[in-house]
Amino acid sequence: MRTVVPFDPRDPKSRLAEFFADAEERRGFAYAMLADVLGAVRDAGGDPVVVATAPVSRPVDAPVTVDDRALSTAVAAAIADGPLPTAVVMADLALATPDAIRRVFAASGDVVLAPGSGGGTNVVLARTADVPVSYHGVSFRDHVTAAERAGLTVTTVDSFRLAADVDDASDLVDVFVHNTRRTREWLIAGGWRLAVDDGTPTVVREPND
Amino acid sequence: MRTVVPFDPRDPKSRLAEFFADAEERRGFAYAMLADVLGAVRDAGGDPVVVATAPVSRPVDAPVTVDDRALSTAVAAAIADGPLPTAVVMADLALATPDAIRRVFAASGDVVLAPGSGGGTNVVLARTADVPVSYHGVSFRDHVTAAERAGLTVTTVDSFRLAADVDDASDLVDVFVHNTRRTREWLIAGGWRLAVDDGTPTVVREPND
Incomplete structure (x- = not known):
């Protein structure tokens, strides 16, 4: 199944700015997560296509098209342009496994949604071109409401790996515990490790030897 | 299936202290979530039993036993004492649905685990009495490792509703978006509502009229 993976190669994961040494390192982390998502999509039988807000600066193992419009606009255009069904999977789902993505591909409904934590939507599968897309605000609730208003059937996939x-x-912390592909290794190579601080798991960085 | 729900009636959800007016209100919130979890367990065909750290001060729709030992100790004792299989479901899984809990009950394996976000373990289903239990630190990883060391088969249920x-x-925010039982209504009755602040969903409280 055609699977669009939106990606921001310029300023990805800006809320993690303080965690990384600089923007270039942060981009490296984003590319590692992207590679994992593309691998999981492909292993689930999907054909990933990256829709990037700017040209990518590192090798990406999928066709890349550039669309610098807002996320919702670019995704709606990608759904409208392409063959159906089309799935849309966020590029930062570092916990995604082929099994989790297969559950999306296998679910019935005009629209299949996987919620993201915090009210978001992390996966949209569109079987018709007129699926309303809006990632702003409480997007999961809005996606359900808009799809039902449009007379479309909606199915939800309840997956921690797709919500995280x-x-x-x-x-x-969950990347360390649950990622089994590149991202965890990327963090370890950079000197990060999982620690427990007063009973609470946390990720800390130690200088490389 | 016998389902143990550990509950702290004294100082529950202490990390939410600043969100509520006082400890009594915070307890009210915890009891609302507990009621939802017990309802979801029962609707999934489970027989819930509350293991509380102290006597409960409000009506609870399930048998209550008091065990003031640490969580891991009390849960291990509850598994060892009771008929098998026994499931253990955390009392703050306000997003839990009967469907999500049924997936746990239906999963095979000596041990069935549902991860909690942040490295935790939110559901344990034990089919043998010697399932190692430790909720400290990176408990999901530790549960998997300890069970495999003990020669037990481990199955994981990938559920956002059980992870959250x-x-x-x-x-x-996710309670507002995904809870369909009592907890969301409890928050609304208390004057809370879902708002969007600069594109990010948040929960705010407004004075009751």
């Missing part, structure tokens, strides 16, 4: 987008430092 | 424990104010 990596937005802030606390999310990195 | 309610620990801090940002988690309340």
